[in-house]
Amino acid sequence: MNTAIRSNYKKGFVPFGIAALLVSLIGGFTAVLGPAFVADIGIDYSNTTWISLALAMSTAACAPILGKLGDILGRRTTLLLGILVFTAGNALTAVATSLAFMLAARFIVGIGTAAISPVVMAYIVTEYPPEETGKGFAVYMLISSGAVVIGPTCGGLIMNAAGWRAMMWVCVALCAAVFLICMFTIKKTAFQKKKMTDFDRAGSVLVLIFFSLFLCIPSFGQNIGWSSVQFIAVASVAAVSLICLVFVERKAGSPVFNGQFMARKAFILPVIILFLTQGLMQANMTNVIVFVRYTQPDNVIISSFAISIMYIGMSLGSVIIGPMADKKEPRTVLTFSLLLTGVGCGIMYFFTAESSVAIFAAALGILGVGLGGNATIFMKVALSGLSSEAAGSGTGTYGLFRDISAPFGVAVFVPLFTNGVTSRMTEAVAGGASEGAATLLAAVSSIKTLTVIELGCIVAGIAAVRMLPRIHENN
Structure with missing residues (x-):
């Protein structure tokens, strides 16, 4: 059409x-x-x-x-x-x-x-x-x-x-x-409502249980303890509900999770890349704020504009890079936007205890541009070929994975940085450094380690992008 x-x-x-x-x-x-x-x-x-x-x-x-x-x-x-x-x-x-x-x-x-x-x-x-x-x-x-x-x-x-x-x-x-x-x-349309008998009630209950608990797992582990009774109980119930969900959805006539829609490279690969990269959006924003608090406790400016600078970058990326995928092959545009994401992360490697607000803004802003372009194109690729009859369930399914990628990115990368600072501070103090000097050394060392790991994730994301199917057959 x-x-x-x-x-x-x-x-x-x-x-x-x-x-x-x-x-x-x-x-x-x-x-x-x-x-x-x-x-x-x-x-x-x-x-x-x-x-x-x-x-x-x-x-x-x-x-x-x-x-x-x-x-x-x-x-x-x-x-x-x-x-x-x-x-x-x-x-x-x-x-x-x-x-x-x-x-x-x-x-x-x-x-x-x-x-x-x-x-x-x-x-x-x-x-x-x-x-x-x-x-x-x-x-x-x-x-x-x-x-x-x-x-x-x-x-x-x-x-x-x-x-x-x-x-x-x-x-x-x-x-x-x-x-x-x-x-x-x-306007009201000629849409014909389907019978609620077509609604996958059992699958819906299990989806709600599993993914709610799935999001709880990192928070319970970090805040209550990985060996606590509460964490073990949440993880166990989540595992059982996942097994039941797989079994129920195989039997359902009209499942909440459309297996045929999800079992496509155009859906699976963008979801994998989401988890590899989009979690950086909130994680690096938080980590930059924490880094500044460790190294420049009197600098309150970065905390006040960190959210804005990241989301301004995302807004620019969505309107400048995203629409390019309508004309150029999405995997080519995605490679470019992921490279921008890598540049934003890479700038963090050069953070020092005396870094200016400008370098923090550059890291978050460029990272935001890349993430904004990624998010727009992921939706175009993952939802391509979706029929009008399954549009709601398909977009909802993609929305689920999109919405849990950022919390899990935060759950992984924020503790990776903060725990790294704590362990390095202990080592530096044991080696004879003062507490102030140890804090600075630990923060700089940990942000560099975090950067290397994140760049590895982006390289893996780019490799996954190159395996995406073509969207524009005439290109």
Whole structure:
């Protein structure tokens, strides 16, 4: 189908784009929520980990389930329901009075997010012409990254002026406004709802259990202990649920995980590369901040703009590099964007205790450009050839792997750096160095080791890219 036939696809995307903007903007607003909440109710700062985890668990684990539901109920209905759940979760967050209440509220917010995001991606896959999907995903990434840039600042200003609860009620008001916009602007189509008997209930429950626990494993191991009863219990239940999931999905007539769609190089390889590289997005942002705190404790500038500089780079990468894959072979463009990612990481090798803000900004900014280009093209490649009947489940499945890649990257690379600093400090002090000198030496040495390992991951990612199938057969 050519562009002329789908003449209204850009106009039709507007309400879906607004819904994506809502999720990203509120995500940015609430980046400052965890510390404010735990301080307000007087509990330990470490509990912010569980608040973030509750949201990540439902966002990732529910994505394929609600994507599949979208194939049954239709995009309009699923999107509106998702916004309603998202609104309810934010309202509950605003009135939370205990950690358990907050965790439940953030989990509900994640369910709403998991309903909205696959619908937006499914629209691009099914309504944009194939030669324009790269641009469509670039716009989606620009909306997502751009909103995260301004969100923390806006949220912080509101919170400082009126408190975190007032900030959450502003989020609820935004949700209500977007719900009305989508309800009146998304036209009802001739979509025929399928029977809920086609819905894979058993598979959905097992997906929710396994991937929720899968995300818990690193946090339980690092915060409670790898040999603790809690960690062993979580890991054991996760393993059993995975075995059951494989068995159930083989028997299901319409599984949540579309095996035929997933068993393609165009899906498997981008997912592998996601885990090899995209986790660097949050990990290096955190590691650069920690490095500065070790070496320049009085330098507060990097902490304030680290998030913004990374996401500005991602926004640029998504709109400059991403659309290139509509004309040039995606694996060629991906190789270029991964090389940029490598340059951003490589700059970290030259960090010293006296490094200026400029070199930190260069590392994060260039890394962000590469990651923004990667993320846009991964979506185009992984979701290529997806039928309209399976668009929801396919985009939801991809969304799941995308959403868990970053937390796992953080779980691997942040402890790798911080634990390396601790062990090297101990060695340096034992060798006669003062504590201050040992800290500087350990931080610089650990960031160099981290850089070498990350560059190895990027080389492996480029090797995987070169094995991707061709998308443009005429090139």
